[in-house]
Amino acid sequence: MKWILLAALLFCFPLNAKTVDQYIKQYKNLPCSGLVTKIKDIDKKYSMGNKKKKKEYRKQKKALKKLYSDYNCAAKDY
Secondary structure, eight states: OHHHHHHHHHHHSOTTOOOHHHHHHHHTTOOHHHHHHHHHHHHHHHTTOOHHHHHHHHHHHHHHHHHHHHTTOSSOOO
């Protein structure tokens, strides 16, 4: 009985969902202009996404904004 419950819990939660830190590692090599482009792209996709996608887009945007501020990029173009 315990194994069935444990298996059900493991399959209920998405195993491939990324965290903000994982997105930071993914985007850390982008220059400031690339960060701005990616933020604008996510903004466009956000309006068309479903609830699950929007949650991922928010994580991506949070990571990109953190990198943007860490890189001390000039003006906020996004």
